[in-house]
Amino acid sequence: ELVLTQSPGTLSLSPGESATLSCRASQSLTIDALGWYQQKPGQAPRLLIYGASTRAAGIPDRFSGSGSGTDFTLTISRLEPEDFAVYYCQRNGWFGPGTRVDIK
Amino acid sequence: QLHLQESGPGLVKPSETLSLTCTVSGGSIRSDGFYWTWVRQSPGRGLEWIGSISYTGETYYTSSLKSRVTLSIDTSENQLSLKVNSVTAADSSLYYCARLKTTVAGNFFDSWGQGTLVTV
Numbered sequence A: 001e002l003v004l005t006q007s008p009g010t011l012s013l014s015p016g017e018s019a020t021l022s023c024r025a026s027q028s029l030t031i032d033a034l035g036w037y038q039q040k041p042g043q044a045p046r047l048l049i050y051g052a053s054t055r056a057a058g059i060p061d062r063f064s065g066s067g068s069g070t071d072f073t074l075t076i077s078r079l080e081p082e083d084f085a086v087y088y089c090q091r092n093g094w095f096g097p098g099t100r101v102d103i104k
Numbered sequence B: 001q002l003h004l005q006e007s008g009p010g011l012v013k014p015s016e017t018l019s020l021t022c023t024v025s026g027g028s029i030r031s032d033g034f035y036w037t038w039v040r041q042s043p044g045r046g047l048e049w050i051g052s053i054s055y056t057g058e059t060y061y062t063s064s065l066k067s068r069v070t071l072s073i074d075t076s077e078n079q080l081s082l083k084v085n086s087v088t089a090a091d092s093s094l095y096y097c098a099r100l101k102t103t104v105a106g107n108f109f110d111s112w113g114q115g116t117l118v119t120v
Helices: none
Strands: A004-007 A011-013 A019-029 A037-040 A046-050 A063-076 A084-092 A099-102 B002-006 B018-025 B034-044 B046-053 B057-060 B070-073 B078-085 B093-103 B104-112 B115-119
Touching: A004 A084, A004 B070, A011 A019, A011 A063, A019 A084, A037 B104, A046 A063, A063 A084, A063 B070, A084 B104, B018 B034, B018 B070, B018 B093, B018 B115, B034 B070, B034 B078, B034 B104, B046 B070, B046 B078, B046 B093, B057 B070, B057 B104
Parallel strands: A011 A099
Antiparallel strands: A004 A019, A019 A063, A037 A046, A037 A084, A084 A099, B002 B018, B018 B078, B034 B046, B034 B093, B046 B057, B070 B078, B093 B104, B093 B115
16 A cells, blocks of 8 residues: 655745745655645635646646655745645556645 | 536435446546546545446446446536435445546546535
């Protein structure tokens, strides 16, 4: 069973700052098939990144993904007010517990 | 634009069967490279994949629910259905219908319904 661990649990930042979110897999991923999702209150998750680093359609370029093996990162440069949300990583049927990005 | 809409009872009694339907519009459910999926979310368990079904009826279930879950698909109505039997309070969740895209870069949920809350 794959376990995805996300850190930190909560990130408190100001608009304009950059956010770095981590996702660690319990097993090395032979294919960098990791996804990142954004979820706002009352909304379904939205796909941001797939294949660890490919932005989904319509996703702004301030969102970027990187990593391989067991360690992956989602970076949000220049946080906009609408970016404050919970972010999840995903591999096939497994999701991480999420990182909340709060306004400082 | 693809739209997924979940429907079904919001309240189910313990030991009974939870039944939900997802209606897909703006695209065909008969699409290669996609699996139609149920995911649930609760404060205690986060996002939990329940199972996926192709338009040909090929199914995959999470091991923890496999004995109680049945997915089915009706391509003529562009609908998929979820049944969970012998429910308990632990099955109370927000249930999402989603489309799982299968690619060489992995499998990703690229479209989601708005979710429907089920309380046991």
